[in-house]
Amino acid sequence: MGKDFYIGWKDEAPESNKKNIKRLLITLMVIISVIAMVLVVFSKSFTTHTFEFGQEKTFSGVLYVHPFPVLKLDKGQSPYKGNDYALLVGYGKFGASTYLQGAKIPKGDLSGKRVTISGTLIYGDGKVLIELTEKEKSLLEIENTVPPSAFSEKNRATMNGEIIDPKCWFGVMKPAEGKVHKSCAIRCISGGIPPVFRMGDSGSSYNYYVLLDETGNLLREEILPYVGESIKVQGSLSEINGWPVLEIDPDLIKYQ
Amino acid sequence: MGVEYAGVLWNKQKKQYDKIMAFAILWMVILFVVLHLVFQPDFTAETLIIRTSAFVAFTLLNFILIIGPLARLQPAFLPLLYNRRHLGVTMFFFAAIHGIFSIIQFHALGNINPIVSVFLSNTKYEAISEFPFQVLGFFALIILFLMAITSHDFWLKNLSPKFWKGLHMMVYLAYTLIVLHVATGILQYENNLLYWMLLIGSFGLVAGLHLASAWKERKWRKTQVYQLEKDNFFEVATVKEIPDNCGKGIWIADQNIAIFKYNNCLSAVNNVCRHQMGPLAEGQVVEGCITCPWHGYQYQPEDGQSPPPFHEKLETYQLAVLNGKIWVNPDPMPEGTYVAPIKITD
Incomplete structure (x- = not known):
């Protein structure tokens, strides 16, 4: 008979096989543990929403x-x-x-x-x-x-940021921004959740504006291609019912 | 080997294999959850499930894919191959958790069908970084599903080993789709260079081991140059170079042949196991039968037939020995044909 020969259906594997497999598995478990650590520790922090x-x-x-x-x-x-x-x-x-x-x-x-x-x-x-x-x-x-809420005055503004769906962003999902959440945000906004423009870069503090068209109606389908992307918008800022709003012409949205 | 089909033909080593697998997976899950509790405590349960299942599934898939070339390069790792099927089905289970939870989380409870939403919510198919990565994962999951439900000898036999092998080779397509799914998905959000290094590193390990294994095979084939002596017999080896109860593989005239030395005799059969195309020449003769190194399938050396009650059959080849040299006729005899073993005389 030649060298050790492993047969799966036999009760015992040769000692040399056992030793090699044990060594490999322990090495792999250590490597996998380090990888898990890297994946979790270096991932972006979740919001506290x-x-x-x-x-x-x-x-x-x-x-x-x-x-x-x-x-x-x-x-x-x-x-x-x-x-x-x-x-x-x-x-x-x-x-x-x-x-x-x-x-x-x-x-x-x-x-x-x-x-x-x-x-x-x-x-x-x-x-x-x-x-x-x-x-x-x-x-x-x-x-x-009771008397209806007053609308505030409008000011023109240009700003950079991302269109998010506020339901997910403010707590339902984490993360709720960027590429990984794009499809979900499109579904939410398409389903009638008001689109919100989040002004500011990642890591900075944000300002939030509900997006309306220039006639004051909620935007939906027109802005779907821009959801989850870094964009630049310009329009009129005001406040309606306690929420800052931005009235824009969706044709003027630009990718950053 | 089994005569009848059963859910799983349990034996001691399969049970041991599964216990180690269960422990390793449990360790990965617990570790990932604990690390989140410590370093990312603001997670949501859904995100934790989606990320943990992705981590376990992708880690297992990489491990599954390196087992083949590892065992080809170093037979000491053959035990990993023996029950790889259970590892594959378990990997699919975690991939399915990831896929189903992601579809529910990101696409369900909306104004269109969730599966349709996977394809039509983000329609930037023309872009690379904006490509709808979910679609890549979806197709990979379909492939893994087909593999998981056919991961049984019943399907291997009924679909034919060739078709079955072809179907299961699609794991490489699934793996490529998953690597692209990760690259165009989460890595467009978590763009830390370390993550790219891990993805490229794991892909490089899988590809590198396969290339090394293929290079070894190619190198071996290049050495397979034999001179025709006469009557269609080729000199291919010496009697002495083959240890007792072992084999030698040769490639000649497009035939993959395994020559075995046992009981002071020589016999030759086709080198490809009928079960999953394992390299028989790397096996040994155990209890009078050629035994495949991959899953222990057995064949009688003199006629290439599996011992009763099994039915697998191999082509056999005629041999001759002259002055300590082994000669083979590469024209195969029909599967299961008896060829008298050649007695070795000093």
Whole structure:
């Protein structure tokens, strides 16, 4: 008989095989452990944004529907002092508008009315969103009418940044920017979640603006090719229902 | 070898193999989760599942792909090959977790079908860095799925070894797609140079070992130059150079032949195992049968038939010995044809 010969269906492998395999596996496990360490330690840090998944709560305040749905929360309900304006988004990758229009309780024009809703908080970087987790059933009560919110004055501006979907960015997904999240953001914005322009470079502090067209309506399909990319936009800055907005001509968006 | 098909024909070494595999995978999962808890505590559960499953699947795939050339270059690593199938199916399981969770996370609950969304959300097919990398992963997963569901001797037999081998060679296409999936996906976001070095390094290791193994094979074939003596017999070796119960592979007239020396006799059969095309000449004669080094399939040296009740058959070849030199006729006899072993006389 020649040298040691391994046969899988025999009970024992030759000692020389055992020794070599053991040595190889230990070496590989050490290398793999180092690789795992490198992958985790050197990856970009996740944001501290929060999605209170599974913790549905009741919120009350004044509802504004146009051009995007916002609930001005009653005092003490926002996780951030000084920002009571919660952007409303739908369940999954949908905006909240459809659910509000489809709610079963009698309503008429909802804008400017006091409402009670159920939903799940999403918050980060000073911004607040509420997911209408129960879809049409999220609108619980409508009370008396209050005066509509005032729109602020407009200023022209040019800025660099990225179009994100605010639902994922402010807590539902991590990471929720760039190439890895591009498809998801496209689905969310296509489904009616208001597109948000995040101004600033990675690692710096950001400013956020809901993107509208020049007639004041939410942008959707027109801006999908630019979602998740580094772009330059120019338009009119203002504030609507507590949220900074940027009205732009999507044809003037430029890649950086 | 098994006569009947069973889910898994367990034996002691397969159980040992699977235990080590389970331990290694568990270690990778725990390590990856603990490292996140320590260094990236703000993760979401979905991201952790997607990243951990990707790490385990890609690590296993690289390991699976280096086993073949490693065993060709150094037979001491043959035990890794024996139960590679279980490793492959486990790797698919983790790849499927990664793929399914990613599709649910990034494409489900939207305004179009999630599978359609994989192809149509990002439509920059003309770009390289912006290419919709999910599509590459999707097709790789389909290939791995086809391989996983046919990773059984039932399919090997029924699809024919040639077709089965061809299907399973698609792992190289899947691997290429996955490398591109990583390069055009996560590495466009996590653009640290270290990550590129790891990806290129793992690809280089797999490619390098395959090239080294191919180079060894090519070098061996180049030495296979024999002079025709007469009556279509070629002088190919000396009796002394083949140890007892061992074989020598030769390549002549487009025939891959294994010559075995056993019981003071010589016999020659086709060098390619009918199971998974293992190199029989690198095996040994055990309990009177040529035994394949890859999975232990056995053949009788004198007629190339697997011992009853098995049915595999190899072509046999005529040999002659003259003055301590071995001569072979490269015209194959039909599979399973008895050729009287040549007695070795001093």
